[in-house]
Amino acid sequence: MSRRTWGLAGVVLGIAVLAVSLLADRIGIGAMPGVLGWKQILGAGVGLGLAVVGGAMLAGQGASQG
Numbered sequence: 001m002s003r004r005t006w007g008l009a010g011v012v013l014g015i016a017v018l019a020v021s022l023l024a025d026r027i028g029i030g031a032m033p034g035v036l037g038w039k040q041i042l043g044a045g046v047g048l049g050l051a052v053v054g055g056a057m058l059a060g061q062g063a064s065q066g
Contacts, residue, residue, distance in 0.1 A: 003057055010054020018047030 021043030024030035031037055 003060075007054045007057030010050050010057060012054075014047045014050030014052070014054055016047070017050060018044050021047055 020027070020029075021040045022036075024040050024043075025033045025035075030040065
């Protein structure tokens with residue numbers, strides 16, 4: 001797959017993980033409603049990291065390689 005495809009996949013997956021983590025209580029999969037637990041915080045961090053790395057891959061696609 002191309003760098004653009006990997007970047008786009010990273011952004012989409014990262015945003016999805018971030019959204020599910022932060023909305024877990026609202027959609028009924030959170031352990032304690034109304035409390036942002038450690039698993040939600042960890043998931044949000046992972047999702048944000050994926051989105052940032054994917055965005056960097058998309059932004060850097062025009063740069064020369066090597």
